[in-house]
Amino acid sequence: MNLRPAHEDDAAAVAGLSTQLGYPAVPDETAERLRSLAGHPDHAVLVAEDDSGDTRNVIAWIHIRGSHFVESAPFAEIAGLVVDERHRGQKIGEALVEAAARWARERDYATLRVRSNTIRERAHAFYERQGFTRIKTQVVLSRTL
Numbered sequence: 050m051n052l053r054p055a056h057e058d059d060a061a062a063v064a065g066l067s068t069q070l071g072y073p074a075v076p077d078e079t080a081e082r083l084r085s086l087a088g089h090p091d092h093a094v095l096v097a098e099d100d101s102g103d104t105r106n107v108i109a110w111i112h113i114r115g116s117h118f119v120e121s122a123p124f125a126e127i128a129g130l131v132v133d134e135r136h137r138g139q140k141i142g143e144a145l146v147e148a149a150a151r152w153a154r155e156r157d158y159a160t161l162r163v164r165s166n167t168i169r170e171r172a173h174a175f176y177e178r179q180g181f182t183r184i185k186t187q188v189v190l191s192r193t194l
């Protein structure tokens with residue numbers, strides 16, 4: 050497995066994985082988002098490639114960002130993480146979380162957070178095994194504009 054920054058050419062694979070995560074996505078929109086995020090120094094999107102065969106297929110992605118608030122110290126946050134369902138349970142997610150922690154330390158963030166839907170119980174166990182602890186449960190509200 051090889052980890053590297055995502056680029057626009059990864060859009061189709063990244064969109065397919067986003068759909069698996071529960072966010073149906075199409076390549077064009079995903080390419081635009083990857084292009085936009087690449088211009089933000091406080092964001093990183095990394096992909097994992099399967100390098101076991103002749104072709105290198107993207108099988109996972111993680112998005113990490115800095116989060117800045119008036120009321121609390123800045124922290125780094127995993128904004129999204131998904132591993133292809135055919136490749137789960139092979140420590141690829143663990144490697145991506147470690148890469149996120151390295152990214153955050155290099156930028157002097159003291160904390161790495163992740164918000165995860167309450168229904169993703171296996172993912173919560175996955176994060177807790179990697180040293181995350183539960184700090185709160187939130188209600189997320191949205192207003193159409």
Ligand SMILES: CC(C)(COP(=O)(O)OP(=O)(O)OC[C@H]1O[C@@H](n2cnc3c(N)ncnc32)[C@H](O)[C@@H]1OP(=O)(O)O)[C@@H](O)C(=O)NCCC(=O)NCCS
Pocket residue numbers: 069070129130131132133136137138139140141142143144163164165166169171172174175
């Ligand atoms: C959670 C996830 C990123 C972990 O990546 P991974 O490479 O499978 O994880 P690892 O091999 O490092 O660790 C295995 C653990 O991941 C979790 N996991 C494995 N398959 C999973 C699945 N289908 N759904 C959710 N979690 C899963 C479990 O905690 C598993 O441990 P267990 O087998 O003892 O239950 C990956 O399973 C995934 O993409 N799940 C669906 C999307 C998701 O929940 N993303 C996190 C959003 S906050």
